[in-house]
Amino acid sequence: MIRRYWNINLEEMLQARVHIGHAIKKWNPKMAPYISAKRKGIHITNLTRTARFLSEACDLVFDAARSGKEFLIVGTKKRAADSIAQAAIRARCHYVNKKWRGGILTNWSTTEMKLQKFRDLRIAQKTGKVNRLPKRDAARLKRQLSHLQTSLGGIKYMTGLPDIVIIVDQQKEYTALQECITLGIPTISLIDTNCDPDLADISIPANDDTRVSIEFILNKFVFAICEGRSSYIRKP
8 A cells, every 4th residue: 555645634624524423412422432522512623533544544545546446425415415426527536426225336236227227227318219209208208317316316327336435414315324334335524523534444433414514535545446447457
């Protein structure tokens, strides 16, 4: 593994509110090692540990991108949906930012069939075939296309299971995390003070509720992945 310096600045993390946790009464006791203080009934995350684990995660995704691996970013909170899509597109990653439909990974054969249907409908629309159909049939296919765009739009180019999954908000994306665990897919997960740090392969203690905090973490991943892709090593 190549170690690199990712410029993870504690002052910038403070400004991004990465350290703000949940109310004390909502905490998971397993998070105790990652909490540095309590303020006004809120747990404060230890940013030194956040920086350490974020750096390790950036090393991992850099090396994976350098080896041509595929990434999937999962985060379906409305307030962060656009940020997740933008980050994934910049890093040329697949993403799910609307709703995780159970079985996307564990029932991959079904997902593949839906993706093929989605691709076929997109081609039919682009070539004008849909508009040449009777109005009722055209309307039905357009509804199907809209539904598939919402659920599969971010993975429309995915041709197999991802090599690494990055999860934003472990609590909300628990089903996705469990699918990765079942399949043995390595995971990187943001964990707030109400999460279990033992579930993901790399857990990054951070505020997973505030958009600016999520964007800060994602920007580090995007940079590391893009750096890795720029030095991609093709196998002979």
